[in-house]
Every structure is written in structure tokens, then in C-alpha cells.
Amino acid sequence: MSDFKTARDFGRFKIIEITRAAKAAHLASALSCYDMIYYLYNHYMKINAIDDPKRDRFILSKGHAAAALYVSMYQASLLSAEELNSFGSIGSILEEHPSPKLNGIETASGSLGHGLAVAVGMALANKNKNIKNNNIVLMGDGEQNEGSVWEAALFASANSLDNLTGIIDYNKWQATDRSNEVLALNPLSSKWESFGWQSLEINGHDLNAFRDALNFKATGKPKIIVSHTIKGKGISFMEDDNNWHYRLPNEEEMLVIARELNQ
Numbered sequence: 127m128s129d130f131k132t133a134r135d136f137g138r139f140k141i142i143e144i145t146r147a148a149k150a151a152h153l154a155s156a157l158s159c160y161d162m163i164y165y166l167y168n169h170y171m172k173i174n175a176i177d178d179p180k181r182d183r184f185i186l187s188k189g190h191a192a193a194a195l196y197v198s199m200y201q202a203s204l205l206s207a208e209e210l211n212s213f214g215s216i217g218s219i220l221e222e223h224p225s226p227k228l229n230g231i232e233t234a235s236g237s238l239g240h241g242l243a244v245a246v247g248m249a250l251a252n253k254n255k256n257i258k259n260n261n262i263v264l265m266g267d268g269e270q271n272e273g274s275v276w277e278a279a280l281f282a283s284a285n286s287l288d289n290l291t292g293i294i295d296y297n298k299w300q301a302t303d304r305s306n307e308v309l310a311l312n313p314l315s316s317k318w319e320s321f322g323w324q325s326l327e328i329n330g331h332d333l334n335a336f337r338d339a340l341n342f343k344a345t346g347k348p349k350i351i352v353s354h355t356i357k358g359k360g361i362s363f364m365e366d367d368n369n370w371h372y373r374l375p376n377e378e379e380m381l382v383i384a385r386e387l388n389q
């Protein structure tokens with residue numbers, strides 16, 4: 127899928143540009159999950175109209191990566207350039223964490239550990255209404271420390287929610303430390319399997335693998351995609367360097383970024 131490279135290079139550059147303009151944080155966290163969110167909005171989810179109750183649903187539970195969500199929505203023509211460029215400014219509907227003030231955002235997120243529970247509720251409601259849509263939630267690896275995640279996981283499998291897909295952006299960092307040093311997660315896939323979920327483990331930057339995982343039918347059970355990713359993906363000097371959790375590039379670094387992303 128090399129034809130997607132140009133669109134994703136553009137998207138990465140926009141993420142950096144709007145985050146820098148807003149003097150916001152979490153640039154590297156947005157870059158780690160951007161490939162997947164780009165694919166969801168631009169090549170997978172069915173959203174005929176943003177207010178169609180039968181549309182596919184997406185929750186970015188790691189709400190601090192909002193810039194990746196907004197750029198993906200912009201690329202899917204769900205946001206205007208003016209809206210995108212207002213990111214993080216006073217009065218903008220594009221807040222640094224997603225808010226339902228923006229049409230198409232299902233719930234406020236960023237207080238970690240809540241997105242899965244909301245997605246479970248949506249999946250159950252849609253199933254009860256016989257709506258055949260996809261209900262998708264993307265979580266961080268650090269979020270796997272939250273007890274509410276596992277409570278929702280139990281409920282989802284008990285209710286056979288095969289219209290629900292969880293994605294873990296497993297970038298091996300949480301805030302300022304290695305996630306497996308803060309609290310050991312491994313073996314992560316088998317933990318989810320023991321909770322009654324179908325687990326698939328992929329490279330989260332390989333869109334062919336991501337597409338196949340999304341299309342995998344887990345009959346009678348919810349599905350989790352454990353996606354191995356790189357924090358700061360796409361910029362040579364940001365990849366897996368956790369200084370970029372909060373840092374923003376200077377003018378000189380912006381020139382290197384523009385060159386690396388062909389902008």
C-alpha cells in the first residue's frame with residue numbers, strides 16, 4: 127500500500143504543524159497511532175453522514191492523541207482546513223482532547239480507561255437495535271493498567287459483542303516511562319484471550335496487516351488488535367525517543383521534518 131505513503135506523510139506533517147502551532151503536547155503519542163486512525167477514517171469505516179445513527183463508531187480512548195484523530199477526519203473531509211488549523215486555540219471545537227462539541231465525536235476522552243466502557247455500551251445498544259455497524263475503540267498501552275478496562279472487557283465477552291473491536295496502540299511507553307516497567311503487561315494478547323476476546327497481534331504501521339485484522343470475523347466474541355507501534359513514528363529523530371512526549375520541534379528541526387516527509 128505504498129500509494130498511501132504520500133497521504134500519510136502529509137498527515138504526519140499536519141499533526142506536527144497543528145500541534146506546534148497550538149503549543150500542545152503529545153506529538154509522539156499522536157504519531158504512534160496515526161497510521162491506524164488514518165486507515166479507519168479514510169479506508170475502512172462507513173460514515174455516510176456524520177449524524178447517521180447507523181454509521182460506524184470510533185472512540186479515541188487515548189484522547190491526548192487528538193491531533194491524529196483531527197488530521198484523519200480532515201483527510202476524510204469531515205473537517206474543514208479552517209477547523210483543523212484552529213486546533214487548541216481558545217474557542218475552537220478542536221480541543222486538545224476530543225470533545226462531543228465536535229460532530230462525530232462520540233464521547234469526551236482523555237481521562238484514561240473510560241473509552242472501552244463507552245464503546246461496549248454503544249456496541250450493545252447497536253446490537254439490540256439490530257444495527258450492523260462496527261464499534262471501534264483505540265486505547266493506549268498505559269491504559270491497560272486501568273481496572274475499568276478489564277471490567278468492560280469482561281462485560282463485552284459476556285454479551286458476545288462481535289460488533290466491537292478494541293485496538294491497543296502498543297508503543298511500549300506510557301507518559302514518561304516504559305509501560306512494562308511501570309506495570310508489566312505481557313503477555314498482553316493471552317490476557318485478552320483469557321477474558322473471552324479474539325486477539326490478533328500485528329505491526330500497527332503495516333496497513334495490510336491492519337486491514338486483515340479489521341476484516342477478521344470473530345464470531346460470537348469481541349476482537350482485540352494488539353498493534354505494535356513506534357512512538358514518534360515517521361520522524362527519524364523522534365522514533366522511540368520519549369523526549370517527544372512533551373517537546374515540540376524548533377525551526378531547524380522543522381526543516382528536517384519537512385524534508386523527511388517530502389513537504
Ligand SMILES: [Mg+2]
Nearest residue numbers: 267268299300
Ligand atoms: Mg503508550
